[in-house]
Amino acid sequence: xxxxxxxxxxxxxxxxxxxxxxxxxxxxxxxxxxxxxxxxxxxxxxxxxxxxxxxxxxxxxxxxxxxxxxxxxxxxxxxxxxxxxxxxxxxxxxxxxxxxxxxxxxxxxxxxxxxxxxxxxxxxxxxxxxxxxxxxxxxxxxxxxxxxxxxxxxxxxxxxxxxxxxxxxxxxxxxxxxxxxxxxxxxxxxxxxxxxxxxxxxxxxxxxxxxxxxxxxxxxxxxxxxxxxxxxxxxxxxxxxxxxxxxxxxxxxxxxxxxx
Amino acid sequence: xxxxxxxxxxxxxxxxxxxxxxxxxxxxxxxxxxxxxxxxxxxxxxxxxxxxxxxxxxxxxxxxxxxxxxxxxxxxxxxxxxxxxxxxxxxxxxxxxxxxxxxxxxxxxxxxxxxxxxxxxxxxxxxxxxxxxxxxxxxxxxxxxxxxxxxxxxxxxxxxxxxxxxxxxxxxxxxxxxxxxxxxxxxxxxxxxxxxxxxxxxxxxxxxxxxxxxxxxxxxxxxxxxxxxxxxxxxxxxxxxxxxxxxxxxxxxxxxxxxxxxxxxxxxxxxxxxxxxxxxxxxxxxxxxxxxxxxxxxxxxxxxxxxxxxxxxxxxxxxxxxxxxxxxxxxxxxxxxxxxxxxxxxxxxxxxxxxxxxxxx
Numbered sequence: 094x095x096x097x098x099x100x101x102x103x104x105x106x107x108x109x110x111x112x113x114x115x116x117x118x119x120x121x122x123x124x125x126x127x128x129x130x131x132x133x134x135x136x137x138x139x140x141x142x143x144x145x146x147x148x149x150x151x152x153x154x155x156x157x158x159x160x161x162x163x164x165x166x167x168x169x170x171x172x173x174x175x176x177x178x179x180x181x182x183x184x185x186x187x188x189x190x191x192x193x194x195x196x197x198x199x200x201x202x203x204x205x206x207x208x209x210x211x212x213x214x215x216x217x218x219x220x221x222x223x224x225x226x227x228x229x230x231x232x233x234x235x236x237x238x239x240x241x242x243x244x245x246x247x248x249x250x251x252x253x254x255x256x257x258x259x260x261x262x263x264x265x266x267x268x269x270x271x272x273x274x275x276x277x278x279x280x281x282x283x284x285x286x287x288x289x290x291x292x293x294x295x296x297x298x299x300x301x302x303x304x305x306x307x308x309x310x311x312x313x314x315x316x317x318x319x320x321x322x323x324x325x326x327x328x329x330x331x332x333x334x335x336x337x338x339x340x341x342x343x344x345x346x347x348x349x350x351x352x353x
Numbered sequence: 354x355x356x357x358x359x360x361x362x363x364x365x366x367x368x369x370x371x372x373x374x375x376x377x378x379x380x381x382x383x384x385x386x387x388x389x390x391x392x393x394x395x396x397x398x399x400x401x402x403x404x405x406x407x408x409x410x411x412x413x414x415x416x417x418x419x420x421x422x423x424x425x426x427x428x429x430x431x432x433x434x435x436x437x438x439x440x441x442x443x444x445x446x447x448x449x450x451x452x453x454x455x456x457x458x459x460x461x462x463x464x465x466x467x468x469x470x471x472x473x474x475x476x477x478x479x480x481x482x483x484x485x486x487x488x489x490x491x492x493x494x495x496x497x498x499x500x501x502x503x504x505x506x507x508x509x510x511x512x513x514x515x516x517x518x519x520x521x522x523x524x525x526x527x528x529x530x531x532x533x534x535x536x537x538x539x540x541x542x543x544x545x546x547x548x549x550x551x552x553x554x555x556x557x558x559x560x561x562x563x564x565x566x567x568x569x570x571x572x573x574x575x576x577x578x579x580x581x582x583x584x585x586x587x588x589x590x591x592x593x594x595x596x597x598x599x600x601x602x603x604x605x606x607x608x609x610x611x612x613x614x615x616x617x618x619x620x621x622x623x624x625x626x627x628x629x630x631x632x633x634x635x636x637x638x639x640x641x642x643x644x645x646x647x648x649x650x651x652x653x654x655x656x657x658x659x660x661x662x663x664x665x666x667x668x669x670x671x672x673x674x675x676x677x678x679x680x681x682x683x684x685x686x687x688x689x690x691x692x693x694x695x696x697x698x699x700x701x702x703x704x705x706x707x708x709x710x711x712x713x714x
Binding site: 138141142143163164165166167168170171172174177179180181182183184185186187188190191192194195202206217218219220241 | 454603
């Protein structure tokens with residue numbers, strides 16, 4: 094269980110995050126939604142230990158985050174960043190292998206290969222990272238996170254996956270695949286926190302939704318409670334959009350999980 | 354000798370561990386050959402059989418003259434070349450990792466200039482205001498001064514050119530030019546203050562040479578290079594992770610700020626101490642890591658030890674050429690490394706392989 098209490102981050106006089114409480118429970122896929130600049134990425138940075146809050150505390154399984162060493166933290170949580178560019182031609186396998194090394198794998202290359210397979214990148218092992226497309230690069234980074242925490246639970250302690258816009262440059266099929274992998278991780282007892290912009294994907298996959306607006310939690314709960322006309326109108330400024338079908342002659346595709 | 358069949362393609366499974374080990378062995382062999390060339394070649398040639406006899410403790414085969422040449426001239430020069438080459442190449446490779454930019458090189462971005470300025474200050478002011486420190490430190494005065502000169506420039510460069518953990522090539526090169534200009538101005542001031550003997554010493558620094566090799570110089574540079582080589586296994590994984598960015602490196606358990614401090618100090622130590630004993634020798638720090646990335650991939654696990662071996666080999670071969678090509682005159686070694694290095698550098702910038710300008714942030 095990862096608990097953040099009363100988190101506040103202030104930069105140049107502006108509250109990026111203001112008095113936020115959030116609980117990430119094992120077995121639960123938590124999704125944060127909200128408009129640009131709502132403080133989603135900042136909140137994730139605080140939860141992953143990258144940024145120290147100006148006020149408030151974060152604890153991992155009862156232990157204060159400030160007391161955790163980076164190398165110990167790396168063994169129990171992995172982070173998928175937004176787009177990363179490299180100036181050096183590492184292969185997809187070598188990137189993924191770094192995650193496996195951070196996990197302390199006995200055979201990091203083998204663990205990296207398995208992670209690439211899980212991310213649907215079998216056959217991409219030798220491809221230089223800079224030559225991959227944006228979506229492929231994102232999936233390599235996802236594989237690196239999987240290689241860092243290959244098991245949802247180790248020695249009875251749940252591991253965590255933090256995904257910052259994991260679907261940003263992916264096609265529909267891969268969006269679903271990545272989120273399914275993340276959901277499986279949660280179902281098996283792991284902790285998953287994802288930032289998503291696509292409300293349909295959020296509704297489809299989240300066990301728990303947190304709506305962030307101007308650095309504050311506007312709504313927190315199951316999807317049916319969080320995605321309502323009221324909330325969407327307040328946060329995004331679009332009224333009456335929930336459940337409204339497009340005009341009859343307009344085809345639309347709603348992203349949905351394969352196994353349901 | 355696999356290092357010569359460039360560029361190698363990654364193994365089918367994308368894991369270049371075996372390839373890295375193979376190239377390291379190839380480089381070690383190349384280094385041995387370079388050492389033999391450096392010991393054997395010169396106005397008085399020493400044959401391979403004689404060299405072998407000498408090195409295996411059977412010195413009687415050699416004439417007295419040959420023995421004196423080997424012991425007083427060639428051995429210290431070869432040892433110094435080895436240390437200087439290793440130091441230059443490793444400091445280049447580490448700097449490129451730190452700045453996440455394959456164009457970072459202590460020579461190009463002004464770190465060598467800072468170390469040279471401090472060395473010149475040591476020469477000019479060593480009898481004046483810095484005399485107490487000079488007396489206290491003795492033989493280590495010059496390399497320590499050069500180390501601090503390099504350290505100040507590296508640190509300044511990092512603070513100025515890096516924003517949010519990213520260093521753009523433009524900022525890096527422009528800052529290097531600015532720092533270099535400032536350094537050159539200060540150097541000019543010192544030159545005006547210098548007397549004739551000091552001017553000769555200063556000229557030596559600006560050209561770069563292994564000509565002044567003595568056992569004393571080897572002893573003064575050895576601790577610096579030894580420390581830098583020893584930390585390689587401890588920083589290699591961190592530098593790899595750092596290529597993905599500060600945040601990603603932290604997420605993978607790397608204590609980022611500590612790693613950066615260690616690497617900055619190591620770069621200054623390697624660069625400063627080599628400048629103190631051999632002057633500024635350009636392009637080794639950028640060409641060797643570049644060629645090695647083509648042969649073994651960019652992972653610092655192999656790149657850093659490979660740079661130590663390859664840098665030593667390259668410098669010994671360059672020095673052998675410098676000594677023989679215009680004999681009895683001796684060319685400055687910086688001329689040779691630049692003649693070889695600058696075109697390779699350009700080729701790497703414009704070529705399809707490795708990191709070209711297009712890939713740079």
